[in-house]
Amino acid sequence: xxxxxxxxxxxxxxxxxxNIFEDWVxxxxxxxxxxxxxxxxxxxxxxxxxxxGAFTEFEVREVI
Numbered sequence: 001x002x003x004x005x006x007x008x009x010x011x012x013x014x015x016x017x018x019n020i021f022e023d024w025v026x027x028x029x030x031x032x033x034x035x036x037x038x039x040x041x042x043x044x045x046x047x048x049x050x051x052x053g054a055f056t057e058f059e060v061r062e063v064i
Contacts, residue, residue, distance in 0.1 A: 005033045005035065006034045006061065007024050007031050008040055009024060010023060010047060010058055011056070011059070015055065031036040031063070033051060037062075041060055044060055
């Protein structure tokens with residue numbers, strides 16, 4: 001049985017809503033993965049506090 005992994009999905013909207021950027025939150029080009037959903041949520045909270053952007057959303061997702 002494969003263990004679940006969790007990542008943080010980032011969506012950034014342009015003000016004109018035509019340009020949307022979506023991808024995993026990465027470090028050195030690799031997605032940052034967590035063994036627990038709670039770990040991902042805590043990390044995401046830290047990112048949200050630093051970013052505080054109205055046009056950027058973060059979401060924890062299970063990585064398949």
